[in-house]
Amino acid sequence: MAYKISDECIACGACAEGCPVGAISEADGKYVIDADACIDCGACAGACPVGAPQAE
Template sequence: MAYVINDECIMCGACADECPCNAISEGDGKYVIDADTCADCGACAEACPVGAPQQG
């Protein structure tokens, strides 16, 4: 199941920089993950300083 970014996102961009699939983009007030592109690897969750990306 693809990862999703919760409301804890601080818009730092760490997750997007680490995503090997380029599935993460800047959204309205938080980053968003394209579920169709996400490989469910967890790189975003490991990179995030606030734990915003979580398995959906």
């Protein structure tokens, strides 16, 4: 299952930088994950300082 970014997101961009497939983008001051592009690797969760990306 794809990851999803929770409301804890502080819009720092660390998750987007860590995503190997470029599935994360900024939208309205918050980052979102394209579920179709996400490969469920968890790199975003490991890069996030507040643990906002979570497996669905």
